[in-house]
Amino acid sequence: MKVQLLGAAVMALALSACGSSGVFNRNAPDEFAIARQAPLVVPPDYNLTPPKPGAPRPLAADSQSQALEALFGTGERAPAPSPSEKNLLDRTGATGADPTARSTVGDTDTNVVNKGAFTRDILAAPAGGEGAAQVRIGG
Numbered sequence: 001m002k003v004q005l006l007g008a009a010v011m012a013l014a015l016s017a018c019g020s021s022g023v024f025n026r027n028a029p030d031e032f033a034i035a036r037q038a039p040l041v042v043p044p045d046y047n048l049t050p051p052k053p054g055a056p057r058p059l060a061a062d063s064q065s066q067a068l069e070a071l072f073g074t075g076e077r078a079p080a081p082s083p084s085e086k087n088l089l090d091r092t093g094a095t096g097a098d099p100t101a102r103s104t105v106g107d108t109d110t111n112v113v114n115k116g117a118f119t120r121d122i123l124a125a126p127a128g129g130e131g132a133a134q135v136r137i138g139g
Contacts, residue, residue, distance in 0.1 A: 051057070073079055081089070089095050104110060
């Protein structure tokens with residue numbers, strides 16, 4: 001009997017939250033009823049002509065050329081290297097670089113360093129797997 005009475009009381013309390021009056025009444029404005037319309041804005045100039053199809057954009061340039069221009073300048077804006085920069089370039093041999101170096105890479109007269117069989121084995125080794133890293137100490 002007590003369990004049934006307690007269950008009815010809990011049920012009445014739970015159903016009272018579903019009503020629109022009483023302790024759980026919510027007097028809040030409806031957020032969907034309030035809406036503002038943005039004002040119409042008239043463009044400042046009607047004399048602009050639309051761009052021609054396929055024509056490059058007047059203010060657009062690729063980001064790489066913009067970065068190079070910002071760092072090093074171009075044409076008349078290119079700064080002259082300082083005496084310390086000239087000295088560094090001369091001492092490293094950058095000013096006397098061979099402009100045909102890329103075309104002579106595969107030449108038979110080009111000197112190359114033989115790294116040996118050990119380096120070739122490392123480069124040809126399969127990636128991952130068991131025992132991928134092994135150390136041998138001694139002879």
